[in-house]
Structures are given as C-alpha cells and as structure tokens.
Amino acid sequence: MLLCVLRTTSSALTRTLLVNYTKPMILNNVHRPVCAGCQQQLSARFSSNRSEWHGLWEPVDLKTEPDIPEFESIHINMKGFDYPVLESYAKYVHKSVNTIFQLESDAWPAPAKSSQVKTFHPNSTAVNDKYDLQNYERTVVVEDVPTTTMPILLEFVRKNCPEGVVVFVKEPNPEEEEARYVPDYEVIELQKEKEAIAAGKLRKK
Amino acid sequence: MASPSLFSSLMKCLQGTLFSRMRVLNGQLSSHLNANQVRHGSILYSAICVERHPVVTSKKSRIEENFSEVLSKIEKENSYLSDHEVRRLKEQRAAKSKQENAEEEPSNIDSETVTALDLEDKWDAEIKSFTPASRITQADDTGDQKSLDRKLDSSLYLLVKQNVAGRDHWVLPQATWEDGETLRQTAERALSSVCGDVSANVLGNAPCAVAKYVPPSEDEEQPIKLFFYKAWHRGGNVNIDKGIASDYVWVTKEEMKDFCHNSYNRHLNKFIFDI
Numbered sequence: 001m002l003l004c005v006l007r008t009t010s011s012a013l014t015r016t017l018l019v020n021y022t023k024p025m026i027l028n029n030v031h032r033p034v035c036a037g038c039q040q041q042l043s044a045r046f047s048s049n050r051s052e053w054h055g056l057w058e059p060v061d062l063k064t065e066p067d068i069p070e071f072e073s074i075h076i077n078m079k080g081f082d083y084p085v086l087e088s089y090a091k092y093v094h095k096s097v098n099t100i101f102q103l104e105s106d107a108w109p110a111p112a113k114s115s116q117v118k119t120f121h122p123n124s125t126a127v128n129d130k131y132d133l134q135n136y137e138r139t140v141v142v143e144d145v146p147t148t149t150m151p152i153l154l155e156f157v158r159k160n161c162p163e164g165v166v167v168f169v170k171e172p173n174p175e176e177e178e179a180r181y182v183p184d185y186e187v188i189e190l191q192k193e194k195e196a197i198a199a200g201k202l203r204k205k
Numbered sequence: 206m207a208s209p210s211l212f213s214s215l216m217k218c219l220q221g222t223l224f225s226r227m228r229v230l231n232g233q234l235s236s237h238l239n240a241n242q243v244r245h246g247s248i249l250y251s252a253i254c255v256e257r258h259p260v261v262t263s264k265k266s267r268i269e270e271n272f273s274e275v276l277s278k279i280e281k282e283n284s285y286l287s288d289h290e291v292r293r294l295k296e297q298r299a300a301k302s303k304q305e306n307a308e309e310e311p312s313n314i315d316s317e318t319v320t321a322l323d324l325e326d327k328w329d330a331e332i333k334s335f336t337p338a339s340r341i342t343q344a345d346d347t348g349d350q351k352s353l354d355r356k357l358d359s360s361l362y363l364l365v366k367q368n369v370a371g372r373d374h375w376v377l378p379q380a381t382w383e384d385g386e387t388l389r390q391t392a393e394r395a396l397s398s399v400c401g402d403v404s405a406n407v408l409g410n411a412p413c414a415v416a417k418y419v420p421p422s423e424d425e426e427q428p429i430k431l432f433f434y435k436a437w438h439r440g441g442n443v444n445i446d447k448g449i450a451s452d453y454v455w456v457t458k459e460e461m462k463d464f465c466h467n468s469y470n471r472h473l474n475k476f477i478f479d480i
Contacts, residue, residue, distance in 0.1 A: 147409065147410070147411070148409070148411055150408075150409060151408035151409040151413065151435060154408060155408075155435075158258060158437075159258075159480055162262070163261075163262050
C-alpha cells in the first residue's frame with residue numbers, strides 16, 4: 001500500500017488515494033511518485049500554468065521565421081594557381097564575414113588538382129619546358145545571410161578578389177558535397193556482395 | 206525660369222524605404238502600391254545602375270609600393286632556401302673548389318648537365334620575350350566615353366540622357382512603374398527599353414536606395430519616388446533607343462559629377478562607392 005505523496009491544494013479534490021501502483025511524474029526534472037488520479041489533475045493544472053516553477057513556460061511572441069528572409073547557407077568557392085595569394089584572400093574573406101558581416105561561417109580547403117603543361121620546340125615533339133601546376137581550392141561557407149546583406153557581401157567578395165583567383169558564390173549542391181568524403185572501399189565491396197547475394201548470383205561456399 | 210530640380214535633398218524616407226522594401230519582399234507590391242498610388246498619387250520610378258567592374262587591378266600608390274617592397278624583403282630574409290637556390294649554391298661552391306684545385310685534377314667536361322645558372326639565363330630570356338598587354342587601351346587615349354574598354358582599373362557606370370519630366374537629364378536608365386510588375390522588373394525593363402543589348406545581373410529584389418521628391422504644393426505636381434537598383438554588367442554595349450534616350454556614356458564615379466545634377470549626385474553617392 002503506497003501513499004500518494006503529492007497533494008493538490010485545490011479544495012474540491014483533496015484526497016489521498018491508496019493504490020498499488022504509482023507512476024512517477026517528472027516535474028522540472030524531479031521524479032515524484034504520483035498516483036494515477038492525481039497525475040491527471042496535476043498535468044491538467046500544470047500544462048496550462050505559465051509559471052516557471054510549476055510548469056513549462058511558453059513564450060507568447062515566438063516568431064518561427066525572421067522578418068527579413070535569409071539564405072540558409074552560401075558557399076564562396078575560391079580557386080587559383082597561386083597559393084599564397086589564394087590563401088590570404090580566403091583568410092580575409094573568412095575573417096571579414098565573422099567581424100564585418102557578423103555571420104556564422106565555416107571554411108575548409110579541398111585537395112589541390114595537379115596538372116602538367118609541356119611546351120614543345122617548334123615543329124617537333126621534343127619537350128622544351130615542363131611545368132607542374134596545382135590548382136588550389138578554398139571554400140568559405142556563410143550561414144543565415146539576410147537577403148538584404150547578400151548584395152553587399154557579393155560586392156565585397158568581388159571588389160577584393162585578387163588577380164589569379166576565380167570565385168564562385170553559390171548555394172550548396174549535395175552532389176558536390178560528395179567529393180569531400182573519402183570513399184570507404186571495404187563498405188562498398190561488402191555492399192556489392194550483399195546485392196549479389198540478394199540477386200542470387202553469389203553462391204555461398 | 207529654372208524648373209525645380211526633380212529630387213529634393215530632404216530625406217525623411219527611412220520608414221518609407223522600409224515600408225516599400227517590406228512590400229517588395231513580401232511580393233504584395235502590385236496590389237498595395239497601386240492602392241498607395243491612388244491614395245497619395247505619387248509616381249514611382251525604378252532606375253538601374255549598371256556597373257562594369259575593373260578588368261585589371263589598380264596600381265599601388267607610392268606608400269603601398271614602398272611598404273610592399275619592405276614586406277617582401279623581410280619575407281625573403283626570413284625564408285628558407287628553395288631547391289633551386291640550394292642547387293645553385295652547391296654548384297657555386299663546386300666551381301670555386303674546382304678553380305682552386307684546377308691543377309691537381311683534370312677537369313671533366315660536364316657539357317650535358319644543365320647547371321642552375323643556365324636555367325636562370327633561360328628563364329630570364331623567356332621573361333624578356335613576353336610582353337604583357339597594355340593597361341592603357343586605345344579608348345583611353347582617345348577619351349571615348351562610349352567605349353567599355355576605357356579605364357580598365359576602375360569601375361564604369363552607365364549614364365543616359367533621358368527625357369524626364371519634359372527635360373533631358375543625364376541619369377541612370379529609368380522607367381515608370383506599371384501596375385502588375387515588381388520594382389525589379391521595372392528596372393530590368395528600363396535597361397532593355399533604353400539600352401537594348403546590354404545584359405546585366407540585378408543584385409537583389411529590393412532596391413539599394415530611394416530618392417523622394419515632394420513638391421511644395423500637393424495640387425500642381427505629383428510626388429515622385431525613385432528606387433535604385435544595382436546590377437553587374439555581363440555583356441553587350443548600348444544600342445540606344447532614340448525615342449527614349451538621346452545619348453549614353455560609361456563613366457567612372459569622378460566623371461559622373463560632370464554629367465549629373467548635384468542633387469541627383471547626392472543620391473547616387475548613397476550606393477556608388479569608389480572602392
């Protein structure tokens with residue numbers, strides 16, 4: 001026989017019920033064992049109560065969307081053959097987005113793409129010069145950009161762009177995001193095996 | 206005799222700007238502004254500022270040049286030797302020691318190996334044979350203000366001589382707002398109707414500045430609101446429509462003062478920066 005611990009103070013329903021089963025009720029992260037009848041009352045009373053101590057307080061003036069619509073995220077993609085220039089520009093853009101524009105941002109590099117250029121002597125295949133070039137890439141992601149700030153950001157990026165750097169400002173593309181991940185060959189092989197078994201082609205030895 | 210200038214310099218339009226921006230953003234432009242027009246009777250114009258961005262980077266000022274020289278000297282002193290420099294030093298030392306020991310060992314003729322100094326000579330010759338394109342074009346020399354090739358290191362803006370309220374003024378291409386279109390569409394229409402083949406990307410659906418003209422007495426003239434849009438030039442030069450505009454120029458910000466009215470220029474200064 002267990003006693004109901006919590007008593008309601010409302011006049012009509014002050015009674016103690018003796019029941020075998022008590023269900024704990026969580027009020028403000030404190031577990032209190034409460035009988036079924038009281039629990040119904042209590043939850044009814046406390047859910048509508050806006051007090052901080054006796055229930056969940058719900059603010060009245062919540063806005064689900066900002067007044068000025070915002071771009072969720074914008075990718076500023078910078079590519080160039082000249083490493084120090086590109087690196088310093090990417091750093092400048094990232095810093096400015098944090099300090100001048102006061103927007104959340106993230107930045108990452110992408111692996112450089114190397115290429116080789118050969119010049120030949122005139123009218124022959126004898127190599128005159130060989131150049132090993134690397135096209136470096138940096139991306140700065142800016143989040144929650146208000147649409148009124150976007151043109152200013154675009155102008156800023158364009159006016160400060162140094163020579164030799166190509167900039168793309170775009171919204172995120174999930175297909176391009178895949179290139180960032182290193183494929184797990186073991187997982188891919190196992191998945192292929194699984195499909196083959198499902199198709200019935202692979203016979204278990 | 207002088208007709209009143211179109212745009213008064215008194216701006217109390219912050220609320221008005223925000224109001225019209227909100228409307229434009231919410232896409233309720235046509236219905237609400239039509240109601241406003243009927244009530245207040247103001248004429249709405251949309252002007253487009255087409256900017257051709259610099260093609261080459263601007264020259265450094267004397268201070269900037271001196272400072273960058275000092276910085277690169279410091280960087281060079283603090284840096285490690287590259288592979289090429291290491292090789293060059295090694296060969297220099299070998300050559301020196303060979304000179305000192307010239308009588309002791311017979312010199313091996315290394316005619317096939319290419320020394321670092323040979324490479325450097327080859328590279329110097331290559332640089333000398335390369336001539337970069339000139340920063341000053343033919344259009345700069347002739348001072349042709351209609352050409353897009355002028356002043357490659359600064360921004361050029363398009364100005365047209367349009368008939369506004371009975372008189373010809375040098376303004377950004379503008380058009381009157383019509384019912385059922387957004388202000389941005391008006392700006393794009395202004396560009397295509399006045400200039401023809403110029404293609405430009407307008408930045409944003411909201412205008413970047415507004416100019417209001419409230420006439421002294423409500424009865425004679427209607428109040429005017431002019432919304433400015435910024436656009437980046439993508440291609441094509443002006444193919445002027447003689448009916449609407451008589452002339453055009455592509456000018457830098459300093460040169461704009463020679464063409465536009467002072468009061469109009471003051472509005473332009475709000476969103477055109479010479480950076």
